[in-house]
Amino acid sequence: xxxxxxxxxxxxxxxxxxxxxxxxxxxxxxxxxxxxxxxxxxxxxxxxxxxxxxxxxxxxxxxxxxxxxxxxxxxxxxxxxxxxxxxxxxxxxxxxxxxxxxxxxxxxxxxxxxxxxxxxxxxxxxxxxxxxxxxxxxxxxxxxxxxxxxxxxxxxxxxxxxxxxxxxxxxxxxxxxxxxxxxxxxxxxxxxxxxxxxxxxxxxxxxxxxxxxxxxxxxxxxxxxxxxxxxxxxxxxxxxxxxxxxxxxxxxxxxxxxxxxxxxxxxxxxxxxxxxxxxxxxxxxxxxxxxxxxxxxxxxxxxxxxxxxxxxxxxxxxxxxxxxxxxxxxxxxxxxxxxxxxxxxxxxxxxxxxxxxxxxxxxxxxxxxxxxxxxxxxxxxxxxxxxxxxxxxxxxxxxxxxxxxxxxxxxxxxxxxxxxxxxxxxxxxxxxxxxxxxxxxxxxxxxxxxxxxx
Amino acid sequence: xxxxxxxxxxxxxxxxxxxxxxxxxxxxxxxxxxxxxxxxxxxxxxxxxxxxxxxxxxxxxxxxxxxxxxxxxxxxxxxxxxxxxxxxxxxxxxxxxxxxxxxxxxxxxxxxxxxxxxxxxxxxxxxxxxxxxxxxxxxxxxxxxxxxxxxxxxxxxxxxxxxxxxxxxxxxxxxxxxxxxxxxxxxxxxxxxxxxxxxxxxxxxxxxxxxxxxxxxxxxxxxxxxxxxxxxxxxxxxxxxxxxxxxxxxxxxxxxxxxxxxxxxxxxxxxxxxxxxxxxxxxxxxxxxxxxxxxxxxxxxxxxxxxxxxxxxxxxxxxxxxxxxxxxxxxxxxxxxxxxxxxxxxxxxxxxxxxxxxxxxxxxxxxxxxxxxxxxxxxxxxxxxxxxxxxxxxxxxxxxxxxxxxxxxxxxxxxxxxxxxxxxxxxxxxxxxxxxxxxxxxxxxxxxxxxxxx
Numbered sequence: 001x002x003x004x005x006x007x008x009x010x011x012x013x014x015x016x017x018x019x020x021x022x023x024x025x026x027x028x029x030x031x032x033x034x035x036x037x038x039x040x041x042x043x044x045x046x047x048x049x050x051x052x053x054x055x056x057x058x059x060x061x062x063x064x065x066x067x068x069x070x071x072x073x074x075x076x077x078x079x080x081x082x083x084x085x086x087x088x089x090x091x092x093x094x095x096x097x098x099x100x101x102x103x104x105x106x107x108x109x110x111x112x113x114x115x116x117x118x119x120x121x122x123x124x125x126x127x128x129x130x131x132x133x134x135x136x137x138x139x140x141x142x143x144x145x146x147x148x149x150x151x152x153x154x155x156x157x158x159x160x161x162x163x164x165x166x167x168x169x170x171x172x173x174x175x176x177x178x179x180x181x182x183x184x185x186x187x188x189x190x191x192x193x194x195x196x197x198x199x200x201x202x203x204x205x206x207x208x209x210x211x212x213x214x215x216x217x218x219x220x221x222x223x224x225x226x227x228x229x230x231x232x233x234x235x236x237x238x239x240x241x242x243x244x245x246x247x248x249x250x251x252x253x254x255x256x257x258x259x260x261x262x263x264x265x266x267x268x269x270x271x272x273x274x275x276x277x278x279x280x281x282x283x284x285x286x287x288x289x290x291x292x293x294x295x296x297x298x299x300x301x302x303x304x305x306x307x308x309x310x311x312x313x314x315x316x317x318x319x320x321x322x323x324x325x326x327x328x329x330x331x332x333x334x335x336x337x338x339x340x341x342x343x344x345x346x347x348x349x350x351x352x353x354x355x356x357x358x359x360x361x362x363x364x365x366x367x368x369x370x371x372x373x374x375x376x377x378x379x380x381x382x383x384x385x386x387x388x389x390x391x392x393x394x395x396x397x398x399x400x401x402x403x404x405x406x407x408x409x410x411x412x413x414x415x416x417x418x419x420x421x422x423x424x425x426x427x428x429x430x431x432x433x434x435x436x437x438x439x440x441x442x443x444x445x446x447x448x449x450x451x452x453x454x
Numbered sequence: 455x456x457x458x459x460x461x462x463x464x465x466x467x468x469x470x471x472x473x474x475x476x477x478x479x480x481x482x483x484x485x486x487x488x489x490x491x492x493x494x495x496x497x498x499x500x501x502x503x504x505x506x507x508x509x510x511x512x513x514x515x516x517x518x519x520x521x522x523x524x525x526x527x528x529x530x531x532x533x534x535x536x537x538x539x540x541x542x543x544x545x546x547x548x549x550x551x552x553x554x555x556x557x558x559x560x561x562x563x564x565x566x567x568x569x570x571x572x573x574x575x576x577x578x579x580x581x582x583x584x585x586x587x588x589x590x591x592x593x594x595x596x597x598x599x600x601x602x603x604x605x606x607x608x609x610x611x612x613x614x615x616x617x618x619x620x621x622x623x624x625x626x627x628x629x630x631x632x633x634x635x636x637x638x639x640x641x642x643x644x645x646x647x648x649x650x651x652x653x654x655x656x657x658x659x660x661x662x663x664x665x666x667x668x669x670x671x672x673x674x675x676x677x678x679x680x681x682x683x684x685x686x687x688x689x690x691x692x693x694x695x696x697x698x699x700x701x702x703x704x705x706x707x708x709x710x711x712x713x714x715x716x717x718x719x720x721x722x723x724x725x726x727x728x729x730x731x732x733x734x735x736x737x738x739x740x741x742x743x744x745x746x747x748x749x750x751x752x753x754x755x756x757x758x759x760x761x762x763x764x765x766x767x768x769x770x771x772x773x774x775x776x777x778x779x780x781x782x783x784x785x786x787x788x789x790x791x792x793x794x795x796x797x798x799x800x801x802x803x804x805x806x807x808x809x810x811x812x813x814x815x816x817x818x819x820x821x822x823x824x825x826x827x828x829x830x831x832x833x834x835x836x837x838x839x840x841x842x843x844x845x846x847x848x849x850x851x852x853x854x855x856x857x858x859x860x861x862x863x864x865x866x867x868x869x870x871x872x873x874x875x876x877x878x879x880x881x882x883x884x885x886x887x888x889x890x891x892x893x894x895x896x897x898x899x900x901x902x903x904x905x906x907x908x
Contacts (some may be wrong), residue, residue, distance in 0.1 A: 002507045004547040004771040006497055012545055013491035014552075015559070022493055023485065027475065033804040034828050036835025036853075038469035039476055042791075043460055043519070043578050044498060044534075044564060053456045066524045068534070070519055070568030078461055080498075082523065091466055100849065102838055105469070110498060114524030122495050137838035139817050149550070195766070229749040258817075261692055265818045266825035284531040317458040363593050363712075364719045371720035374604070376487050381490025384556055384591035395554065399490075 009117035010124055020344040021335055025108060025371060027154035028128055028329065032106040035147055036129050040105045042087040044112075050081045053316040055284075056086045059321070064113040066123075084129045084328075092133055093317030101134025101322075107240040109332075120336065132327025133313060138255050141289045141309060142262035144327050148293055149268050149303045151329060156343055159296040160304075162272055164259065165279035166289050168252030170292075173225055173243055173277075177218055185212040187280035190226055198223055229277025232270065233260050255289060287311045291327055301337045305329045319405045347400030349380030350442055354396035354422070359386040360409040369405055369417070369436060378444070397422045402447055403440065419443060463571035464578055474798040475789055479562060481608035482582055482783065485559040489601055491584050494559045496541040498566075502533045504544050504838065507770040509738075511536055520577075534566040538583045538782075546587055547771030555588025555776075564786075574790065585780025592709050595743045595763060596716035598781050602747055602759045603722050605783060606674060607668035610797060613750040614758075616726055618713065619683075620743050621731035621762070622706030627679055627697055627731075631672055639666040642883040643732040645681055652677055683731025687714050693731060709743060741765045745781055755791045759783045803855030805833030806874070806898055813840040814863040823859055824873070825892060830891045832898070834859075853874045856901055857894065873897060 006012060013021065029039070030037060045068050052062055066080040071433055086109045096103065108128045132140040143161050152160055174183045189204045204211045205219035212224065217261060223331050229235050236253050243249040256275065263273065281290040285392030295304060307327025314322050338344050355370045357363055366382045373380040381401065383392045389406065396404050405422040411417055411430070419428040419439055431439050467475065483493070495779060499522050506516055520534040533594040538561045550557065561823040562582045569575055597615050601757050603762060605616055628637045643658040643666060649730065658665045659673035668676065683689050689706050697703040711730065735744040741762030749758060761781025768776050792798050809824045810818055820836045827834040835855065837846045844859065850858050865871055865884070873882045873893055885893050 001770070002503055002770050004504070004544040004768075005501070006544075006548075007499055010497035010499055012497070013495040014549060015494060018493040018495055026480070034831075034832065034833040034856075035824075036803055036805040036808075038803055038853075039472040040469060041467040041643065043464035043466070045461055045464055047459070048459045049456055054597045066522050066532075068522055070518050070520045075570065078520075090458040090460075094460075095468060100852065102849075104835070112499070114527065124499065126686065132838065135838040137817075138834060139811070140838045142821065143836065145836075146825075174837065237514040262818060262821045265822040267829075288689055303902070313867065314458075316456050318455070331781065349490055349492055351490040354490075357593070363591075364716060367593060367596065367716045368719040370489075371600075375721075377488075379488040380556070382593060384586065384589040384597075395556075395657055398554065401490075445685065451759070 007123075009115065009122055011122055017335070017367060019347065021331070023254060024155045024331065024335065025378060028108070028151050028158075029106075031147060031154050032130050034150075035104070037104045037106045037132075037145060037147070040088075040091060040107055041109065042081070042084075042107070043076050044080055044110065046081050046087060046090070048077055048226075048277050048289070050090050050317075051079050051081065051086055053086075053368060055314060056089075057082055058256060061113065064115055064227060066112050066114055071295055077151060078374050082113050084109060084127045088131065088260065089314040090317055092322060093314040093320075096134075096318075096320065098321070101336055102140070103133040105133070106130040122332070126331045128329040128331050129326060130328075131313075131324050133141065133322055133324040136323050138258040138289075139262060140256065140264075140325050144261040145259065145263060145291055145326050146271075147264050147265075148266060148291065148327055148329070152293070152334075155334070155338075157334070157338070158343070160272065161274050161294055161296060162305075163274045163276045163279055163292045163294070164289060165253050166252035167274055167279055167280065167286050168248045168288065169239060170252075170280060172246040172249030172252065173220075175248065176243060176246060179212075179222075182212050182214070184284070186214070186222060187282075190222070190278045191280050191282075192249040193223075193226060193278060193362070198227070215404070226276075226278025229275065231275060231277065232273075233257070234439075235275050235277060241248070252288075256288045259289065281306060281308055285310055289325065292415070293338055295334075295341075298337050298341060301333055303330075303339065304334045348398070348429075349379075349381070349400045351381045352402040353378060353380040354392070354401040354404045355380055355382045356389055356396075356404050356406045357383045357386045358406060358411075360407045361386075361407050361412045365412055366405075367405050369407070369433075372436055373405075373440060376441070376442055378437070393420070393422065397434070403443055405436070405440070421447075460699075461575055463569065465576055470802050471789070473804060474802065475785070476794070477583070478609045478785065478789065481610075482562070482605050483560075485601060485608050486584050487604040488494075488604075489558070489559045489597060491560045491586075491601070494542075494545060494561055496535070496538075496545055496561070496564065498534055498546070498564065499532050499631045500535050500541060502531055504771075505533050505535065505540055509770065511540065513569065513616045518569055520566050520568055534774040536567050537565050538581045542583070542585065544771055545772075546776060547768040550588075550768075550772075550774065550776065553601025554592065554670075556594070557587040558585070559587070561586040567706070572685040576786070579787045582783040582785050583780060584754075584782075585767075585778050587776055587778040590777050592712040592743075593716060594712040594779050595709065598761060598779050599713065599717060599727075599745055600720050600722060601719075602781055602783070603726060603744065606747070606759065606788075608735075609788070609792075611749055611788070611792070612797070614726065615748055615750060616759075617728045617729050617730045617733055617746045617748070618710060618731055618743060620709050621708035621734065621740050622702045622742060623693060623697075623814075624706075624734060625733055626700040626706065627693075630697060630700060631675060633666075633668070633672065633676075636666050637666070638738070640668070640676060642675070644732045645734050645736075647680060647732060648679075648751070652681070680730075683729065685729060686727075687729065689729050689731060697755030706742075713743065733865045735760060735762055741766055743779065744869060749791055750860075751790075752791050752795060754786055757784075758791065791808055802852070803833075803854045805835045805836070806856040807832060807894060808846070808853075808855040808858045809834055809852075809859050810846045810860045811840045812843060812860060812865075813835045815861050815866045819861050819866055820859075823861070823887075826890055827894060830895070832891070832894055847874070847876060857897055859890070859894070875901075 290308035744762035
């Protein structure tokens with residue numbers, strides 16, 4: 001016998017995880033498509049050279065690459081993708097002449113990283129990315145935030161904050177302190193502010209070895225800038241009065257104001273938006289607006305939808321300059337959060353009806369009734385074996401069916417059926433076969449009302 | 455510069471392929487769910503031992519395995535799955551005690567085989583499998599055929615034939631000729647009948663070396679049995695009169711009759727069903743009913759949905775006997791067929807509306823109008839840059855938008871918009887902003903009617 005375990009760091013997704021997951025992905029696809037984002041798919045396997053090209057992934061990510069070989073293949077030639085961004089860059093470089101710009105795509109798929117396995121961290125996980133390539137319009141920037149907003153709303157997340165910044169403001173401020181060359185290490189420290197607190201960040205900013213090597217005065221100014229820079233659009237007024245004469249800063253402020261205005265026009269509530277002038281989102285990649293999203297009351301999960309604007313997506317693969325803006329929703333993290341918060345329905349099936357197979361009744365009856373229900377778009381599962389009816393009801397309750405249709409030999413003779421509520425065990429008895437669809441539909445409507453029975 | 459090509463035998467799926475593909479998968483998920491099949495997902499990476507266990511895959515498939523290793527991992531330990539059946543067996547062995555039976559699952563995902571690349575044959579392709587585990591009921595058999603029927607209908611396949619057989623009839627017949635021990639090679643030859651013709655099959659049946667080694671008389675009887683065994687339920691009458699006293703054959707006939715009766719109750723037209731007593735579907739795996747499906751007029755594509763009943767799914771992993779029945783839809787093959795037949799809509803977007811951004815008009819106008827349309831479930835894309843309007847219309851036409859909403863500076867002042875049919879270039883001019891949703895909705899309804907404008 002072979003042990004049926006999965007490999008270390010990997011996992012099976014059973015129906016009770018997959019059902020809310022499929023529902024969420026369907027809401028995302030609907031939202032992305034409604035904005036004119038179109039789906040693409042690239043292979044899970046890429047050429048190694050594509051994945052390890054300069055700047056494609058951080059050193060840490062490259063160490064985690066899964067190499068792939070088949071018999072007769074050359075070792076070291078192929079690998080599993082570790083994100084959807086590098087494949088997007090390759091795809092765009094290869095196909096952009098046929099596709100034209102702006103090119104708005106979404107992609108949903110598994111990515112692989114050989115990380116040390118840990119609780120809640122897996123070697124295969126799902127990314128949901130959407131990007132607009134080939135435009136520098138602030139309208140595209142605003143739209144990415146709007147898609148995050150609409151996708152999370154469609155997925156049933158009750159309240160969340162999309163935090164915005166523009167990297168040009170931060171860059172201009174660091175330039176004003178003469179720290180342009182050290183922005184990398186400064187931003188790396190600032191990104192930790194929410195996690196480790198002000199003291200630790202100050203210490204790291206001042207540390208020469210492995211830190212930014214700032215003077216105590218510079219470190220204090222950087223921290224004050226970040227801490228004062230959190231709030232609504234009013235923080236832009238403050239930074240404008242101190243740094244507005246810097247053209248880089250002014251450009252960043254103008255961009256964020258336009259984005260806020262556009263989102264307001266689109267009906268995105270101001271409550272859902274915040275500014276954080278210390279928000280950097282990584283080091284080199286982003287050059288304009290950046291986004292992070294946290295769920296209110298569940299900030300410990302970190303950002304569940306993040307992204308930003310970049311100057312040049314595919315410089316590894318083409319000399320054509322392709323600016324863009326995009327974001328990624330962390331599907332697994334969001335599902336884990338919603339599960340803990342109790343916001344996911346817990347059913348193990350999407351078919352609300354179980355049609356029982358009563359011992360002694362012709363199986364044709366159950367088969368036909370289920371087909372009639374499906375014909376009016378009501379999911380109906382037929383229990384396949386004529387085992388004792390109590391066991392069939394137990395199966396329905398544990399799988400999450402709402403109602404059972406039961407026809408015993410007596411009911412078959414009279415052409416009637418019983419309709420059982422699987423939660424309350426109450427039964428409507430002796431309903432005529434001719435009113436099957438209507439009876440089931442109204443019973444389901446009652447159940448769907450608040451306090452409607454389960 | 456790195457060459458942006460994909461590795462040999464792999465491919466990118468651009469939007470014009472992905473849009474009909476997503477639509478089809480959504481129809482399949484809806485159908486599977488409506489019968490109480492629930493989704494599961496297993497990792498793309500499995501332990502090598504799981505994939506190469508005795509009987510898990512044919513020798514040919516095992517030669518094509520992609521091995522996977524990461525830094526610090528042990529070579530030879532992990533590999534990419536080559537189908538969804540072995541992972542299902544492992545999953546069921548591991549989780550069946552929590553899940554209970556009957557367990558009805560579907561799974562949709564990529565599988566990998568290092569085949570020699572050829573036209574239309576790829577090293578990564580998608581399988582859509584659905585199975586009912588833990589019951590021997592003929593009702594579950596009939597349901598698999600019904601799901602194939604409903605899924606293909608939902609996907610828009612106009613006409614197709616589901617061909618059925620029961621392996622017990624074939625086994626009983628071969629037994630009556632004293633050929634039980636040689637059924638493997640006989641079935642292998644018979645499976646080629648449609649492809650190579652009667653002469654070649656006869657020759658192979660008689661060949662001693664690499665054939666079945668039958669006498670000319672036995673070979674002729676086998677061929678006659680297969681050729682006479684194609685048609686409607688009437689072929690069962692003929693085989694019953696000749697072989698009905700064999701209990702194995704009688705069991706197979708009874709099963710097929712029950713399945714035909716049940717499908718008839720469920721409203722599956724008899725035109726869509728056929729019997730082929732020579733249909734074997736591989737050698738050892740299936741033990742009862744088997745299915746194949748061809749699209750009428752497109753038989754050259756072979757079967758696009760196939761499956762059958764097996765005695766014991768997970769014997770490699772558990773001593774618990776788990777009989778089941780299932781089928782797999784060949785998504786890539788079906789899409790290629792429908793594309794060639796012209797049955798796929800050809801649009802490059804799912805958002806029917808393009809909201810243009812007129813030079814000189816505030817971008818807020820376009821942003822707001824698009825948000826209003828989406829709020830009533832009409833997909834609307836905003837063009838991000840105020841480039842000349844003709845170019846924006848060209849983008850919309852080539853991407854597949856149906857209508858464009860256009861507001862120039864004059865229209866902005868008067869709070870009106872123009873609605874342009876992108877195919878005919880006709881414009882309704884000067885419509886009030888207040889009737890945006892209604893105007894767009896009725897224009898789309900006109901376009902959706904036969905002959906409605908594109």
